Amino acid sequence: MNDKITLAHGAGGREMEEILQKLIFSKVENRLKKIRGGVGIDIPDDGAAIPIGEGKYLVVSQDTYTVKPIFFPGGDIGKLAACGSINDVLMMGARPMAMLDGILVEEGFSINTLQKIIDSYLTILRENNIATIGGDFKVMPKGEIDQIVISTVGIGIAEKLIIDNNVKEGDKIIVTGSIGDHGATIMALQHGIEIESEELRSDVQPLTKLMLPLIERYSNQIHAARDPTRGGLAMTLNDWANMSETVIILESDKIPIKPQVQAYSEMLGIDPLYLANEGVAVLAADPSIAEEIVSQAHKLGYSEATIIGEVKKSEKYPGFVLIKSEVGGLRILEPPMGEIIPRIC
Amino acid sequence: MNDKITLAHGAGGREMEEILQKLIFSKVENRLKKIRGGVGIDIPDDGAAIPIGEGKYLVVSQDTYTVKPIFFPGGDIGKLAACGSINDVLMMGARPMAMLDGILVEEGFSINTLQKIIDSYLTILRENNIATIGGDFKVMPKGEIDQIVISTVGIGIAEKLIIDNNVKEGDKIIVTGSIGDHGATIMALQHGIEIESEELRSDVQPLTKLMLPLIERYSNQIHAARDPTRGGLAMTLNDWANMSETVIILESDKIPIKPQVQAYSEMLGIDPLYLANEGVAVLAADPSIAEEIVSQAHKLGYSEATIIGEVKKSEKYPGFVLIKSEVGGLRILEPPMGEIIPRIC
Numbered sequence: 160m161n162d163k164i165t166l167a168h169g170a171g172g173r174e175m176e177e178i179l180q181k182l183i184f185s186k187v188e189n190r191l192k193k194i195r196g197g198v199g200i201d202i203p204d205d206g207a208a209i210p211i212g213e214g215k216y217l218v219v220s221q222d223t224y225t226v227k228p229i230f231f232p233g234g235d236i237g238k239l240a241a242c243g244s245i246n247d248v249l250m251m252g253a254r255p256m257a258m259l260d261g262i263l264v265e266e267g268f269s270i271n272t273l274q275k276i277i278d279s280y281l282t283i284l285r286e287n288n289i290a291t292i293g294g295d296f297k298v299m300p301k302g303e304i305d306q307i308v309i310s311t312v313g314i315g316i317a318e319k320l321i322i323d324n325n326v327k328e329g330d331k332i333i334v335t336g337s338i339g340d341h342g343a344t345i346m347a348l349q350h351g352i353e354i355e356s357e358e359l360r361s362d363v364q365p366l367t368k369l370m371l372p373l374i375e376r377y378s379n380q381i382h383a384a385r386d387p388t389r390g391g392l393a394m395t396l397n398d399w400a401n402m403s404e405t406v407i408i409l410e411s412d413k414i415p416i417k418p419q420v421q422a423y424s425e426m427l428g429i430d431p432l433y434l435a436n437e438g439v440a441v442l443a444a445d446p447s448i449a450e451e452i453v454s455q456a457h458k459l460g461y462s463e464a465t466i467i468g469e470v471k472k473s474e475k476y477p478g479f480v481l482i483k484s485e486v487g488g489l490r491i492l493e494p495p496m497g498e499i500i501p502r503i504c
Numbered sequence: 505m506n507d508k509i510t511l512a513h514g515a516g517g518r519e520m521e522e523i524l525q526k527l528i529f530s531k532v533e534n535r536l537k538k539i540r541g542g543v544g545i546d547i548p549d550d551g552a553a554i555p556i557g558e559g560k561y562l563v564v565s566q567d568t569y570t571v572k573p574i575f576f577p578g579g580d581i582g583k584l585a586a587c588g589s590i591n592d593v594l595m596m597g598a599r600p601m602a603m604l605d606g607i608l609v610e611e612g613f614s615i616n617t618l619q620k621i622i623d624s625y626l627t628i629l630r631e632n633n634i635a636t637i638g639g640d641f642k643v644m645p646k647g648e649i650d651q652i653v654i655s656t657v658g659i660g661i662a663e664k665l666i667i668d669n670n671v672k673e674g675d676k677i678i679v680t681g682s683i684g685d686h687g688a689t690i691m692a693l694q695h696g697i698e699i700e701s702e703e704l705r706s707d708v709q710p711l712t713k714l715m716l717p718l719i720e721r722y723s724n725q726i727h728a729a730r731d732p733t734r735g736g737l738a739m740t741l742n743d744w745a746n747m748s749e750t751v752i753i754l755e756s757d758k759i760p761i762k763p764q765v766q767a768y769s770e771m772l773g774i775d776p777l778y779l780a781n782e783g784v785a786v787l788a789a790d791p792s793i794a795e796e797i798v799s800q801a802h803k804l805g806y807s808e809a810t811i812i813g814e815v816k817k818s819e820k821y822p823g824f825v826l827i828k829s830e831v832g833g834l835r836i837l838e839p840p841m842g843e844i845i846p847r848i849c
Contacts, residue, residue: 164613169643178615179641182622187636199602199637207637209602209659211556219564221657222640223606227648257544257554261568261655266846268509270523277527291532292544292552295567296524298514300846303572305648310606310655312566314554501611501645 165498171389172495198251204323205247205385206313216317220247223310227502228348229276233341233361234437236309237280239504242365242437244313245287246386249370250440251322252378253315258284261295261310268306276307287367319378326383326403330470331449333442335369335461336362337415338392342434343423346500350427358419364438369459373442377452383443388504390495391433393480395441397494400470401478409468409482409492432482433495435503443470510843516734517840543596549668550592550730551658561662565592568655572847573693574621578686578706579782581654582625584849587710587782589658590632591731594715595785596667597723598660603629606640606655613651621652632712664723671728671748675815676794678787680714680806681707682760683737687779688768691845695772703764709783714804718787722797725790732786733849735840736778738825740786742839745815746823754813754827754837777827778840780848788815 167174187200197216198208206220224240234242240260248255260280264273284291292314340362347354366386373381387395392414400407416431424431444452449466456464473479480492512519532545542561543553551565569585579587585605593600605625609618629636637659685707692699711731718726732740737759745752761776769776789797794811801809818824825837 162615164609164611164615164618164643166611166643166645169609169641175641182615182619183626183636183639186623186626197637199635200639207602207604209637211562213557217556217562219604219638219657219659221566221604221606221638221655223608223642223655225608225642225644257552259552259564259566259657261566263568263570263653264509264514266509266511270507270509270527273509274527278531281528281531290544291528292542292554293564293566294528294545296514296520297568297570298509298511298846299570299650300511303650303847304653305644308608308649308653310566310568312564312604312657314564501643502648 166501167498170495170498171394198320198322205250208251208317208320214318216320218248218251218253218315218317220244220313222247223308224504225308225502226345226504229306231344231348231361232354232359233344234363235276235279236307237276238283239363239437240309240311241280241283242363243504244311245365245367248313248315249366250384250386251317252320252374253317254371255287255289255313255315257290257292257314259293259312263297263299263304263308265304265306266298266301283365287365321378321381321384323383323385323399324402326399326405326443326470328405328470328472329446330382330443331446331466332407332468333444333449333453333464334415334439334467335456335464336439337417337463338436338439339416339420339424339431339434341437342391342503343420343431345503346427347423349500359423362436362438366438366440369456369461370440372459373452373455377448380445380448381442385441386436386439387441388435388437391435392441393432393492394495396480399443400480404473404477405470406473406476407468407470407480409480411482412485413465413467415463415465429499432492433499437504511846512843515840515843516739543665543667550595553596553662553665559663561665563593563596563598563660563662565589565658567592568653569849570653570847571690571849574651576689576693576706577699577704578689579708580621580624581652582621583628584708584782585654585656586625586628587708588849589656590710590712593658593660594711595729595731596662597665597719598662599716600632600634600658600660602635602637602659604638604657608642608644608649608653610649610651611643611646628710632710666723666726666729668728668730668744669747671744671750671788671815673750673815673817674791675727675788676791676811677752677813678789678794678798678809679760679784679812680801680809681784682762682808683781683784684761684765684769684776684779686782687736687848688765688776690848691772692768694845704768707781707783711783711785714801714806715785717804718797718800722793725793726787728788730786731781731784733780733782736780737786738777738837739840741825744788745825749818749822750815751818751821752813752815752825754825756827757830758810758812760808760810774844777837778844782849
């Protein structure tokens with residue numbers, strides 16, 4: 160057996176699941192869940208949840224941002240770190256309240272550039288009414304880390320958790336924006352392809368204004384929610400189908416993908432459904448309310464929000480995601496495998 | 505002005521305080537503290553605290569561990585990451601409950617080595633009854649990060665917070681173990697000095713068994729508590745003197761320092777009071793109870809615990825730390841300046 164960590168182990172797909180299973184999950188007993196009804200690492204979700212009394216949960220999410228390049232059309236690593244953790248907290252059904260950040264920077268890094276990145280991070284927090292309550296700052300000698308890495312901790316309070324093992328037969332699958340924008344942008348930049356920022360830009364944004372009203376009104380009808388980052392829509396939906404032992408059927412012509420994202424993806428040889436998103440939510444919603452959620456999202460400014468498929472009882476394909484082409488054929492949408500793109504987020 | 509980040513900016517001393525003030529603290533309004541009585545970043549402490557009702561506080565602490573070498577006499581980066589965050593939570597007066605970890609590893613890193621590090625991390629959590637509730641795993645391409653970095657989030661519950669701006673005149677300063685062991689060990693290794701592990705070893709250890717009973721019995725009499733990591737005892741005490749506008753007077757012959765730590769420190773040209781500790785607590789305790797705390801610490805197995813000084817009303821030296829030599833002279837113990845040693849923790 161090969162003893163080396165590969166980029167695929169960090170790509171958010173099957174290899175990552177396997178190595179985490181081997182190294183961590185198999186060795187941890189989720190005391191928290193057993194004892195107090197929270198969410199720990201045995202449910203792959205956007206964060207963990209700890210009951211704090213009065214029917215409330217504290218949601219905590221941690222992520223480390225390594226995106227390269229650190230500035231890109233639509234944002235930078237600071238904005239990404241803020242939005243990523245805000246969105247993870249929201250996807251658990253929680254209102255983001257506070258954040259901590261650990262900044263790890265290379266000796267010789269420009270202080271002006273660092274100030275720009277931190278300003279960009281703090282601006283998102285301020286605009287979303289989230290307190291900066293602590294963190295950590297370290298410098299590594301030149302050559303021991305490439306530029307900058309930011310690790311953030313998002314903290315929020317939920318009254319009703321949205322836990323991703325709760326997808327039900329009949330649920331509609333909603334996406335709130337077009338797919339693959341962030342991944343296509345970073346991938347093109349990493350391949351040295353020159354892009355016009357008007358043409359291709361990351362979707363990185365906090366989903367607070369969309370999700371807080373939806374959580375307030377529909378927290379019982381939204382059965383699962385995730386922001387599909389590494390591994391993209393394909394990873395999120397495969398996780399959901401797998402956990403609920405259902406089959407998820409998508410209609411390919413309903414999935415919003417910008418023509419330029421499609422074009423760059425084809426040029427780079429990748430399906431946009433595997434590309435990271437940083438400002439899109441995927442929801443599994445009760446069919447009675449799905450249309451209403453979509454029209455609420457439109458009213459809140461998310462004009463691309465749409466139903467892209469539904470959850471069915473698994474017969475032949477338990478745990479699979481199928482995708483219906485425009486001419487009617489069905490193909491399996493596999494979970495991501497291999498190294499798609501390092502340092503995407 | 506030089507626009508470059510230097511190692512000194514990450515060393516935990518004055519330069520770090522200055523750059524964080526400029527880049528972050530000056531731009532953040534601590535909403536949390538103003539609105540709800542918690543602890544945010546305007547008090548330099550081991551973590552943040554959020555009131556969660558019934559007089560309780562949720563304490564959250566984040567740190568990123570970059571120690572080099574990753575294995576050293578007494579521990580490894582996994583054990584360090586676990587102990588560091590456990591101790592930060594304890595020093596706020598909280599009982600550690602749960603932890604998240606973000607692992608960032610270099611492509612090509614040995615899976616066996618990673619397993620050893622994670623096992624070492626999980627063992628400390630298991631032994632201290634702390635749940636592993638989530639985290640993140642990323643791989644960076646070869647050469648873009650040196651081996652492995654671990655970012656951890658410690659979560660605990662406090663009934664009475666120990667906040668470090670609460671040092672009072674008359675308080676006794678207690679240390680619970682000998683000073684400088686971790687820093688001297690790592691520094692010697694980084695300088696390529698061969699050490700026998702019996703001779704010099706890191707003090708890295710969780711302080712749960714010491715601090716939980718002390719917190720339970722003396723949380724009103726312990727006015728401040730910190731584990732003096734980067735910047736060492738000198739940094740912690742300067743912070744305290746500064747915040748309380750008192751003067752702290754230490755008796756140099758009372759400070760426990762192992763002869764071999766003293767010898768290596770002299771060889772490396774550094775005062776052990778500036779070296780990082782990873783298994784020692786510094787307490788400022790009410791004089792009425794200080795002796796009792798020391799004898800409790802002895803009973804709990806911390807035989808080196810001792811009173812090393814006291815807090816006095818500032819007259820000539822507000823905010824200073826003074827150290828009395830064995831022959832009676834007083835010198836100022838300056839806060840750390842410059843780059844002491846990178847990747848110490």
